[in-house]
Amino acid sequence: xxxxxxxxxxxxxxxxxxxxxxxxxxxxxxxxxxxxxxxxxxxxxxxxxxxxxxxxxxxxxxxxxxxxxxxxxxxxxxxxxxxxxxxxxxxxxxxxxxxxxxxxxxxxxxxxxxxxxxxxxxxxxxxxxxxxxxxxxxxxxxxxxxxxxxxxxxxxxxxxxxxxxxxxxxxxxxxxxxxxxxxxxxxxxxxxxxxxxxxxxxxxxxxxxxxxxxxxxxxxxxxxxxxxxxxxxxxxxxxxxxxxxxxxxxxxxxx
Amino acid sequence: xxxxxxxxxxxxxxxxxxxxxxxxxxxxxxxxxxxxxxxxxxxxxxxxxxxxxxxxxxxxxxxxxxxxxxxxxxxxxxxxxxxxxxxxxxxxxxxxxxxxxxxxxxxxxxxxxxxxxxxxxxxxxxxxxxxxxxxxxxxxxxxxxxxxxxxxxxxxxxxxxxxxx
Numbered sequence: 001x002x003x004x005x006x007x008x009x010x011x012x013x014x015x016x017x018x019x020x021x022x023x024x025x026x027x028x029x030x031x032x033x034x035x036x037x038x039x040x041x042x043x044x045x046x047x048x049x050x051x052x053x054x055x056x057x058x059x060x061x062x063x064x065x066x067x068x069x070x071x072x073x074x075x076x077x078x079x080x081x082x083x084x085x086x087x088x089x090x091x092x093x094x095x096x097x098x099x100x101x102x103x104x105x106x107x108x109x110x111x112x113x114x115x116x117x118x119x120x121x122x123x124x125x126x127x128x129x130x131x132x133x134x135x136x137x138x139x140x141x142x143x144x145x146x147x148x149x150x151x152x153x154x155x156x157x158x159x160x161x162x163x164x165x166x167x168x169x170x171x172x173x174x175x176x177x178x179x180x181x182x183x184x185x186x187x188x189x190x191x192x193x194x195x196x197x198x199x200x201x202x203x204x205x206x207x208x209x210x211x212x213x214x215x216x217x218x219x220x221x222x223x224x225x226x227x228x229x230x231x232x233x234x235x236x237x238x239x240x241x242x243x244x245x246x247x248x249x250x251x252x253x254x255x
Numbered sequence: 256x257x258x259x260x261x262x263x264x265x266x267x268x269x270x271x272x273x274x275x276x277x278x279x280x281x282x283x284x285x286x287x288x289x290x291x292x293x294x295x296x297x298x299x300x301x302x303x304x305x306x307x308x309x310x311x312x313x314x315x316x317x318x319x320x321x322x323x324x325x326x327x328x329x330x331x332x333x334x335x336x337x338x339x340x341x342x343x344x345x346x347x348x349x350x351x352x353x354x355x356x357x358x359x360x361x362x363x364x365x366x367x368x369x370x371x372x373x374x375x376x377x378x379x380x381x382x383x384x385x386x387x388x389x390x391x392x393x394x395x396x397x398x399x400x401x402x403x404x405x406x407x408x409x410x411x412x413x414x415x416x417x418x419x420x
Binding site for chain 1: 305359363367372379380
């Protein structure tokens with residue numbers, strides 16, 4: 001019975017969405033009867049009602065585009081430099097041996113703490129936010145690109161050799177396609193790190209798009225608006241994630 | 256024969272200074288970074304207090320490590336981290352086992368977690384302050400959320416593998 005339900009395409013999704021609706025209704029009820037303080041948690045109906053206000057009065061579209069633009073710029077930078085860095089470490093083995101552990105250490109470090117330094121270097125502007133996103137997303141992409149290239153099967157490289165491919169052909173026709181799935185894992189990680197830092201720094205320096213909006217609304221004690229703005233940030237995250245999935249499918253249509 | 260780009264290094268041979276090539280390169284990189292840092296610090300291109308000289312940083316680090324209050328703050332951070340890891344790890348583990356053990360539950364609820372994973376957790380900061388106040392209790396749930404997602408995904412994958420096999 002459960003297996004049949006699980007096999008159905010729509011039933012699990014409907015149950016999942018239904019559960020969320022029931023949970024929200026329950027929270028609404030608990031707030032209305034006073035078991036949850038409405039000055040700490042706003043009613044879900046108030047949050048829904050706040051959406052049009054936040055969209056029209058707080059220029060959400062403009063802020064959304066600003067955050068999306070910063071995320072996009074950081075994504076381009078991080079992809080170019082991250083993949084190039086991974087290829088560089090793959091190509092120069094000595095450099096890889098000397099620096100791979102350092103790159104791994106940078107990936108684990110809380111780089112968001114560097115924002116005061118970036119503020120002085122780049123000023124309180126979108127450039128600081130983009131550079132923070134870039135810094136945070138770089139290390140995972142370098143490491144995953146390196147891992148993908150290193151894990152290329154020997155037989156594929158030998159096939160390239162048997163066809164007497166040039167180094168450039170060997171890279172673009174053998175190494176890069178073989179490493180692409182792992183590179184995309186790195187890109188996904190790197191872009192998530194970048195997005196987290198972009199919104200985080202917007203929030204911390206009170207500048208820019210949706211991160212600043214959350215900060216402003218929270219400081220105004222507009223709880224319903226704060227929750228609505230949080231929903232918009234979650235929406236941006238989902239959009240970036242879906243975009244990455246589509247891009248990955250487009251670049252490698254055959255698994 | 257085409258070059259594949261994979262270099263095969265001979266076994267580490269000592270240089271004149273009896274340094275392995277990797278160690279020598281590491282030292283060279285560190286020296287280059289130190290020289291660039293000191294040059295930027297001395298040039299005045301950036302505010303001196305933002306890029307201070309390494310000597311000043313070393314002194315400040317020494318004074319910080321000598322200060323007893325530093326270890327108190329370190330202990331508080333370690334305590335918060337420990338609590339957050341325990342709560343996040345256990346809750347993530349429980350949900351991961353639950354979703355990994357049931358295909359139906361997994362298909363019903365995993366998409367929410369899947370899309371919530373890449374969401375920047377700092378946006379929940381104002382909410383957490385409202386829920387838990389300003390103190391240690393507020394920081395632990397904040398740290399807990401990414402920890403939960405990581406544990407969750409790890410254990411979800413582990414459970415999915417075990418159910419498949």
